[in-house]
Amino acid sequence: MAALAPPATTGAAVLHRIGAGPKLLGLCACSVALLAVRSPAGIAAAVAGVAALYALAGLGPRALWSQVRPLRWFVPAVAAVAAVQWWLVGPLAAGVLTTRLVVLVALAGLVTLTTATTAVLGALERALGPSRRVGADPERAALVLALAVRTVPVLGALATRVREAQRARGRERDLRAFAVPLVVGALRQADALGEALRARGLDD
Amino acid sequence: MRVALDDVHVRLGGRDVLRGVTLEITERRVAVIGANGSGKSTLARLLNGLVLPTSGRVLVDGLDTRRRGRDVRRRVGFVFADPDAQIVMPTVAEDVAYSLRRSGLSKRQVAARVVAELERQGLADHADHPAHLLSGGQKQLLALSSVLAADPRLVVADEPTTLLDLRHARAVTERFAALEQHVVLVTHALDLVAGFDRVLVVDDGRVAVDDVPEVAVPAYRRLMGC
Numbered sequence: 342m343a344a345l346a347p348p349a350t351t352g353a354a355v356l357h358r359i360g361a362g363p364k365l366l367g368l369c370a371c372s373v374a375l376l377a378v379r380s381p382a383g384i385a386a387a388v389a390g391v392a393a394l395y396a397l398a399g400l401g402p403r404a405l406w407s408q409v410r411p412l413r414w415f416v417p418a419v420a421a422v423a424a425v426q427w428w429l430v431g432p433l434a435a436g437v438l439t440t441r442l443v444v445l446v447a448l449a450g451l452v453t454l455t456t457a458t459t460a461v462l463g464a465l466e467r468a469l470g471p472s473r474r475v476g477a478d479p480e481r482a483a484l485v486l487a488l489a490v491r492t493v494p495v496l497g498a499l500a501t502r503v504r505e506a507q508r509a510r511g512r513e514r515d516l517r518a519f520a521v522p523l524v525v526g527a528l529r530q531a532d533a534l535g536e537a538l539r540a541r542g543l544d545d
Numbered sequence: 546m547r548v549a550l551d552d553v554h555v556r557l558g559g560r561d562v563l564r565g566v567t568l569e570i571t572e573r574r575v576a577v578i579g580a581n582g583s584g585k586s587t588l589a590r591l592l593n594g595l596v597l598p599t600s601g602r603v604l605v606d607g608l609d610t611r612r613r614g615r616d617v618r619r620r621v622g623f624v625f626a627d628p629d630a631q632i633v634m635p636t637v638a639e640d641v642a643y644s645l646r647r648s649g650l651s652k653r654q655v656a657a658r659v660v661a662e663l664e665r666q667g668l669a670d671h672a673d674h675p676a677h678l679l680s681g682g683q684k685q686l687l688a689l690s691s692v693l694a695a696d697p698r699l700v701v702a703d704e705p706t707t708l709l710d711l712r713h714a715r716a717v718t719e720r721f722a723a724l725e726q727h728v729v730l731v732t733h734a735l736d737l738v739a740g741f742d743r744v745l746v747v748d749d750g751r752v753a754v755d756d757v758p759e760v761a762v763p764a765y766r767r768l769m770g771c
Contacts, residue, residue: 457673458635459642490635494677498629533630540595540623541633541644541691545615 356398356451361460362467368452375441375448384437384444391447398455408450409443462487484543488534499526546606546698546727547571548592553601555587562587564750566601570729572742576758577731578765579747588747589703589731593621605699622692622726624702628684629677637679637687638663638672644695658694666690666720682713689720699727706734735762 356364378384395405412419419439426435462483469479503522504513512518538544548570555563562584579585590596591603594610594617603610605617625631634640641659650658663669666686671679679687685705692700702721706714718737721728730737738744744761746754746768754764 457639459639484633487634487639491633491676494675495629498677530630533625533627534633536595537623537625537631538633540593540618540625540631541695542615542618542647545618 356394356455359455361456361464364452364456365461365464368448371448372445375445378441379434379437381433381437384440387444388440391444391451394451395447398451400451400454404454405447405450408454409447412443412446458487458490492530492534495530496527499523499530502526547604548606548699548729549604550591551602551604553591553598553603555584555591555596556599557587557596561750563591563598566750566752568745568752568755570743573727574741574743575727575729576738576741576744577729577747578733578735578738578744578762580769583747584750585731585747586703588745589623589701589729592699592701592729593618593623595623619695620698622695622697622700624685624688624692624700624705626704626707628681628688628708631688632676632684632691635675636672637668637674637676640676640687641691641694644691648695662690662694665693680713682709682716685709685713685717686720689717693724693726697726699729700724701729701731703731704733705730706732706737735765738762 375387378387392405395401419442423435423439426438465486466479466483469477469482473479500523503519503526506522507513507515507518510518548568550566550568553563553566554561566588577585577588587596591598591610592605594603594614597611605620608617608620610617632640634643638656638659641662642655645655645658648655660669660672663672666689668679668683668686668690671683676684676687685708689700689705700721705721706717709717714734718734721730722740730741732738738758739762741758744754744756744758744765745752746761746765748768753768754761756764
């Protein structure tokens with residue numbers, strides 16, 4: 342899902358060429374395996390392994406940081422968990438737990454950076470294929486995910502516009518003056534998107 | 546290409562938006578102008594079956610939009626004012642490819658078509674970029690590329706340059722002018738319609754003037770009192 346990050350250098354490195362399905366399965370397997378790692382030495386090896394994978398993909402430390410950075414919003418929560426762990430199991434185990442979380446996010450970010458959205462959606466569509474027998478529509482489920490990815494920056498831009506309008510009128514701190522236009526704008530955007538999908542033959 | 550409206554009335558939300566429109570369109574370049582709320586956007590949406598007539602009927606190459614909506618939409622592409630609402634896929638090439646998803650083409654053929662279409666619109670360098678990083682004008686060109694990839698015979702555009710700056714508006718207008726397809730363009734930019742074959746002036750739910758630009762545009766100005 343390269344769209345969430347700066348443009349991926351598609352096709353350049355080894356990791357880009359692995360299919361989305363195997364990559365997602367690999368991510369699952371690595372994540373489960375990581376849960377079993379308890380020792381500081383093991384977690385250090387995991388950190389080195391992820392760094393090596395980034396290097397293999399031709400991605401530098403900056404790309405790695407950009408994937409892990411959003412975690413800072415969760416720092417209070419992570420710190421609270423770490424503090425409780427510290428108290429319960431000691432500083433070493435708390436450090437292992439926290440590092441494991443960062444490694445997991447970095448690993449998932451690596452898949453994001455090296456896989457085109459359509460490839461992920463294609464893999465998902467194939468995986469959901471059997472659900473067709475119970476009346477589900479895998480193609481539509483995949484489309485919903487694509488729309489969600491596409492809508493994140495659109496809503497981000499909308500929020501910026503609303504905040505600017507708010508600032509222009511000197512109402513920065515009024516939560517309602519921010520939320521109402523944002524929700525109304527999002528609903529209008531959804532209407533327009535529905536119309537566009539119909540025009541492009543979604544329901545035909 | 547022949548589009549026919551036969552005494553079309555449209556009632557939306559308790560308001561008569563169109564009140565008895567009968568038209569036959571065969572020209573390659575047709576512009577629709579009119580005040581806000583006059584019904585011109587609804588008129589445009591009738592042409593691909595996005596809006597169905599409350600009474601009367603719309604035929605596109607003999608196909609009724611009410612019963613053959615799917616076939617009509619294959620023939621008629623639609624470009625909206627806000628390209629952000631129209632781009633459904635996260636990256637540029639993926640959005641164009643979405644138009645070809647049921648074309649029966651192989652993966653390689655789809656990729657080739659996408660590249661060709663993006664090259665034509667000057668977007669080839671952006672193929673793998675996220676759509677939200679494009680400028681407003683580039684987004685509108687992407688929306689046009691995605692519509693053209695499906696190979697329609699008629700392109701309907703509802704104020705495609707309204708949100709664009711002068712330079713991008715001109716670029717988008719030039720692309721429209723160069724299309725081999727038939728075009729129905731809804732616009733407020735009166736200077737854009739000079740080269741068109743026919744101009745419809747919509748006023749209060751009816752086609753008030755139906756003539757060449759030299760006659761229709763001055764008539765519209767008189768109608769608006771400016």
